[in-house]
Each structure stands twice: as structure tokens, then as C-alpha cells.
Amino acid sequence: MSVLVDASTRVLVLGITGHQGTIHTRGMKAFGTQVVAGTSMRSGVPEVEGVPVFANVEEAVEKTHPNAACLFVPAPYAKDALFEVADAGIPLAVIITEHIPFHDMLDMLYYAKEKGTRIIGPNCPGIATPGGAKVGILPNVIFHPGNVGVVSRSGTLTYEIVNSLSENKIGQTTCIGLGGDPVPGTTFLDALEKFEADPATKAIVMVGEIGGVAEEEAAAFITAHVRKPVVAYIAGQSAPPGKRMGHAGAIITRGKGTAESKVQALSKAGVRVARFPYEIPGLVQEALRA
Amino acid sequence: MVKLLEWQGKEIFRNYGIPLPKGAVARSGDDVVKVLGSHVSLPCVIKAQVRVGGRGKGGALRFASTPEEARKAAEEILGSRFKDETVKEVLIEQKLPIDREIYLSLTLDRSKRLPILMGSAEGGVEIENVPDEKIFKLWIHPFAGVLDYQKRQVAKLLGLSGDAAKEVAFIIDMLWKIFQGEDAELVEINPLVVSAGHLVALDSKVIIEDDAVFRHPQYEHLQGDLTDLEEKAHEKGIAFVEMGGDVGVIANGAGLTMATLDVLLENGGKPGVFLDLGGTDDPKKVAEAFLLMSEAKPKVVFINIFGGVTRCDTVANGLVSEIKRNPPNFGIITRIRGNNEREGKEILNGIGIGSYSDLAEAVRQVVAMEVKP
Numbered sequence: 001m002s003v004l005v006d007a008s009t010r011v012l013v014l015g016i017t018g019h020q021g022t023i024h025t026r027g028m029k030a031f032g033t034q035v036v037a038g039t040s041m042r043s044g045v046p047e048v049e050g051v052p053v054f055a056n057v058e059e060a061v062e063k064t065h066p067n068a069a070c071l072f073v074p075a076p077y078a079k080d081a082l083f084e085v086a087d088a089g090i091p092l093a094v095i096i097t098e099h100i101p102f103h104d105m106l107d108m109l110y111y112a113k114e115k116g117t118r119i120i121g122p123n124c125p126g127i128a129t130p131g132g133a134k135v136g137i138l139p140n141v142i143f144h145p146g147n148v149g150v151v152s153r154s155g156t157l158t159y160e161i162v163n164s165l166s167e168n169k170i171g172q173t174t175c176i177g178l179g180g181d182p183v184p185g186t187t188f189l190d191a192l193e194k195f196e197a198d199p200a201t202k203a204i205v206m207v208g209e210i211g212g213v214a215e216e217e218a219a220a221f222i223t224a225h226v227r228k229p230v231v232a233y234i235a236g237q238s239a240p241p242g243k244r245m246g247h248a249g250a251i252i253t254r255g256k257g258t259a260e261s262k263v264q265a266l267s268k269a270g271v272r273v274a275r276f277p278y279e280i281p282g283l284v285q286e287a288l289r290a
Numbered sequence: 291m292v293k294l295l296e297w298q299g300k301e302i303f304r305n306y307g308i309p310l311p312k313g314a315v316a317r318s319g320d321d322v323v324k325v326l327g328s329h330v331s332l333p334c335v336i337k338a339q340v341r342v343g344g345r346g347k348g349g350a351l352r353f354a355s356t357p358e359e360a361r362k363a364a365e366e367i368l369g370s371r372f373k374d375e376t377v378k379e380v381l382i383e384q385k386l387p388i389d390r391e392i393y394l395s396l397t398l399d400r401s402k403r404l405p406i407l408m409g410s411a412e413g414g415v416e417i418e419n420v421p422d423e424k425i426f427k428l429w430i431h432p433f434a435g436v437l438d439y440q441k442r443q444v445a446k447l448l449g450l451s452g453d454a455a456k457e458v459a460f461i462i463d464m465l466w467k468i469f470q471g472e473d474a475e476l477v478e479i480n481p482l483v484v485s486a487g488h489l490v491a492l493d494s495k496v497i498i499e500d501d502a503v504f505r506h507p508q509y510e511h512l513q514g515d516l517t518d519l520e521e522k523a524h525e526k527g528i529a530f531v532e533m534g535g536d537v538g539v540i541a542n543g544a545g546l547t548m549a550t551l552d553v554l555l556e557n558g559g560k561p562g563v564f565l566d567l568g569g570t571d572d573p574k575k576v577a578e579a580f581l582l583m584s585e586a587k588p589k590v591v592f593i594n595i596f597g598g599v600t601r602c603d604t605v606a607n608g609l610v611s612e613i614k615r616n617p618p619n620f621g622i623i624t625r626i627r628g629n630n631e632r633e634g635k636e637i638l639n640g641i642g643i644g645s646y647s648d649l650a651e652a653v654r655q656v657v658a659m660e661v662k663p
Contacts, residue, residue, distance in 0.1 A: 076504060101473055101502035102398060106432040139598045139629050154545025156596040159628060180544055182400050209545055213401045236548030238555040277549050278649060
């Protein structure tokens, strides 16, 4: 078992002829994912990495029946691409693209909700179920199948943490990279709810960052709805206030979203909070034993 | 984040028809006299054009009732330092009689993932200092915009009736149009004053979202509150933060960059410059980032990379090319993991740069090198 993606996932790659689109189509296939189609604005490219390329989503859906989309479309065109995916009835859209204006993302989020499409991202590494499927750009080598669900707002830090879990023989059910943008399509709450409902997931690892109040909300949700053990790490516990540490997610404003308030809220919810990323595997082992 | 100056925000307000006091920008004492001779009459207010708040208490707002007074005030303010900014412009505006001061703003509520309209009948002070119960919040659906009933609600909460109620409804419409149309992160009027029964925007605070500037090239060069090196990094698409210590850190991804900072501080290191490479598969960008780092004159540079999109050998190649071209006079410690880790390590070892796998151990080496005289 797993959440959101598995061996039955059939992926459509939007922007497949681009540099990133091509590289990561190869990566997804190497992971064992069924990549069934791609789309491109460029005409005259019949296939990429053995995947048939179509001019639009509707045609790709008609011929290849994807149930997930992976967007590598440049930011100025991402909104249009997502609308196309939602209109075609594809239930899952993973948006890798960064720098999408949040005003566009608001439109995308509510349009997708209306059409029944779940968005993961934007500006995210994607989602992977070891032994099942990967939709996105996470490195293949870090995963190991198992019983821990991982959800994170970071990219490379997620890789770091998943890798250290695998090195410590702690496998994963599914890893979800939410992305660090101000308007994420999928939140910690959504991911926690999915992992709580997934019988194969025995513990949950949550990787947060300073800024926003997503971790505080997650803490409240855990208290009310999550019975499985949760281990958390908050990056940027020592970052200076008011400075943006790389992307929009990581800024502290008006005294809210500090590492302190997050750590406190999570600890109160019974979450084991790591001070450093390398403490996570130990805390997970402890949680699984308890 | 493109923070506009007051007068730049007011230009937008003017284009959307939000009522403003008569005013003009001046860059010298002579400018002030010219402005007062033409379209601004006395008494007037002289306002330093800076991006930081607290101008009222900080002496950056002056009043004048003669042209001489106005010139003197402007000349004192122009060229002076206010907090971390040098004042290059002043805004001269007609002084208005003020009956009441109101606060009104539109921004994104990240937690609800909806735009939020906030207001208070107690404007004029920084909103951070207004107690929560005196601020009202209305959430706006992006597809619906501000609804008529919400505008009536705002008028009522602000105690406005008659013309002023109609005016506030219009101003809210325009704020919404600016918020969406100009891709703003924040549109704020504080204070919005009632003067002789009518509403006038006395101040403006507009922040345009960086990621949307491609739609609004007119805002491209208005970036203000960055240090010179931060500005350079910004142009190259590298996230760069200066913190004053002497360890430079290059990492990839915001989360990993912050985690590195956490581990460094815990081990007694003093972080100086933080540079987030982001995702790149171009060794040239790595070389540029390293060069930028050298300009910050660190004592030690710590490179912490987890290879995903950014492969370890790409980073190693970029580093080696820059180090060969420009031998650094500081220590270098690397810790690389992930995609093409082995290749990356071999490339670095080739020019005698050691590489660690364990983060905590690497950081201990960094700190040891930092404290060495």
C-alpha cells in the first residue's frame, strides 16, 4: 500500500521535449514508472525516451489514458497547462515548475478543486512510492520500500533525509514533496490524512521549514486526527528574522512562523522533534518500537 | 519582493483613481520650491522616500508653512540616512485636515490559501501595534473578487456612511484590481484618512511579487533593500543572504541551506554568507556562485550539496574551474552526497580538496578551520 501513486499510476509529462522534461522522463522510467505520454508545444517530435508526444492533453488522454500529470512547463505557461490537465479530468497534477506567481497558483488551486484534480507543488520535487511509481524529479537511488511515510516542504533536504532513512534500513511507503511556495496544492494536513488512512504506513516523518503557519496547523491536526507516531524536523531554527532563505516559504514575518512556535506546537502534539536532520532515523526507530 | 516607494505606489493608486493629496516628488531644495510654485500649496508635508517604516517617529516626515521652511526640511532629509537607507527623494504633499485615520490592506493569507482584506478604524500606526480585536479580516475568493456585501460590511465596521461609504467601496474595488492586476503581494493604505467628509489615501505600501515581474517589466529595476552582493546574486538567480560571520556556505535548496545553518551554529560556527544554488545542472552557475562567495571574503567556505537535479560532478567541475582560474585565499571544506557523488569526489580530490560524507563531521572541520588563527 501507499498514498496517491503506485504501480498503476500512468504518467503524462507536460513539457517533455524540454531539457528537464526529457531528463526526468528517463529518471521516472528508470524508477519503474509507467510514463505513457508527453505533450510539447514543439511540433514534429514523435517521441522522447520512447514515450509518444502529443500536441495537446486531450489527445494524449484519449490515446494513452494517463491518471497523473507531471508539469515541467515554464512558469508563464503553467496556469494554462494546469487548466488543460484539469479539463481533461486527470486526477493528479504534480507541478515541478518554480517561480509561478501566487496569483496564478490561486486560480490553479481553486480551478483544480472544482474539477477534482489534486495538485502537488508547485516548485516541488514530486512524489515517489518505492517499488511503485515516481512522479517528479527525486533521485531514484535514495529510496527503499518500507513502512514510513515522508512529507516535506523542502527539496534537497528531503533527499538527504530519505537517504539517511534508507541507509538506516528504514524504508518508505510514499514520499511527498509539497514544495515551498506560498500557495501549495497539497498541504501537510492533506498528506497526514492520507498517511493516517494508509494501512501500510506505520510512522510519519514530517520535514518543515520556518515561515508560514503550516507546521502549527499540522500540529493541531495531529492532535485531533493522527494516531500514528510522527517525527518532525524544522529547518532554519537559527535563521535571522525577515531574511528570505532561498524561497518564499522560508521567511519569518510579524513574529509568526518561527521555529520556536513550530517546535513547541509539534512537541505538544506528541511529535518527536529532531534538532538536526541526522537525528531523524534514530527517532523513527524509537517511534516504531514504541 | 519588489517593495515600491510611497510615491511609486501612489502612481499606481493614481492610475486606478484612488484619491490622493496633491503632491510631487523632489530630489533637491530647488525642486521643492518649483513644486510649491506650481501644483502643491502650503502648508505642506515633506516625506522621505524610504522603504522602511516608522518615518513619523524617525523625523523623516516634516511639516512646513513657507517655501523656505519646506526647502530647509527637504535639504536636511535628502542625502541623510534613515535606518539602513539613504534618502534620495522626498514627496511634497499638501497638508490636509484629518478627521479620522483608517487602515486598509489586501494580501495573501497563506494559511487559508486565500486573499485577505484587512481593515481597522484605528489606522495611522503600524498595524503590528494594533490589537487583534481592533482589526477585521475578510477572505476574498479569487474567482469572485470582493463582494458587494463585504464592501457594505467594511463601511459599517469602519463607521463610514453616505459618501464615505460609497468611496470606501470604490477604493476596495481598486485595491483588488491593483492586487490582481499588478501581481501585488501587498497593497496597503495606512492611513486612509477622512478629510472634510471624503476619503484620501495619505500613504501607500505596495509590494510586487518577484515571480510576476516578467508580466510587469516596469518594476524590474525598482528592487531596493538588497546589499550590493545580494543584488548581484539576485541578477544571477542565486539566493544569497549576508549574516555578518566569517563562514561562507554554499548549499542547494532552501531547506538544506537552512539545515546547514542550524548544524553550523550548534557547533559554534559563525555563518557569514549563505548562498543557495537552487537546482542547476550548469557548472558555470556553480563557478559564478563560488566567485560571488569569494567577494564576500569568508575565512572558510563550506560546500554542502545533496545531488538531485544538481549533480555532484557538476558542482565539482564548476568549483574546480573557478579555483584553478582564481586560487582562493580561504579554506574549503566540502560535503557532497547523492547523484554522481563518487565522480564529484574524485574531481575534488584531483585538486586536493577533501570531501566528507557526514554532515556533523564536516561542520566540525569547518569550525576547526574557522577558529584557527
